[in-house]
Amino acid sequence: MDILTLLGVIFAFAAIIGGNALEGGHLDSLLQFTAFLIVFGGTLGAIMVQTPIKVFIHSIKLLRWIFIPPQLDPATALQKIVEWSQIARKEGLLGLENISEEENEPFTQKCLQLLIDGNEPESIRSTMEVEITTKEAFDIKGAKVYEGMGGYSPTIGIIGAVLGLIHVMNNLADPSTLGPGIAVAFVATIYGVGMANLFLLPAANKLKTLISDRCHIQEMIVEGVVAIAEGENHRNIEAKLRGYF
DSSP: OOHHHHHHHHHHHHHHHHHHHHTTOOGGGGOOHHHHHHHHHHHHHHHHHHSOHHHHHHHHHHGGGGTSOOOOOHHHHHHHHHHHHHHHHHHOGGGGHHHHHHOOOHHHHHHHHHHHTTOOHHHHHHHHHHHHHHHHHHHHHHHHHHHHHHHHHHHHHHHHHHHHHHHHHTTTTOGGGHHHHHHHHHHHHHHHHHHIIIIIHHHHHHHHHHHHHHHHHHHHHHHHHHHHHTTOOHHHHHHHHGGGO
């Protein structure tokens, strides 16, 4: 669990609700199901029009990364690479076969398999770089779904406010309903702007950061495996890869 994300969401909503209370506002005035339905439904519909179905489904899978990010530990990855290097020098590349089978990360497993199969260093690098680039581009498209939603939701919020004002204008004969009606209308704007700036845009940026960090570690793994293929000493490999930290 990413504690910082959880604290950020709690702190943001607490600040807004608390500020509203200090101004004499009531929580029930901010709870309007109709406004939420207009903003959330309209935003979701707009992004579904914009996004290919494969990317949309992938973006839903990426959502859990915001609260439960993937384990990205460059120190552990470096330690593994050094161990692989020592095994390769003592037992040969075939000595890594059992390690490759036990590796549960598909990217790392593929890297090791290319090494064990005796591929040239540049062939290993070019093959894995294509995989890194392709996966990164697809994941970034998933993150941009939330970025797109963050762009649409404030505008949908304004649409909700206008719809509410139209309803108010239809009831001008009863002045007592004007104030509450206008207040309800602007709740939609709050929902639209709040969804964008308190969750959707920050979520998109966090996903982009996590994707970049993962690619950085994968590049380090590729460089380490290429160095092993070139027969470099494990101390030299460790010194070179520490530059990735």
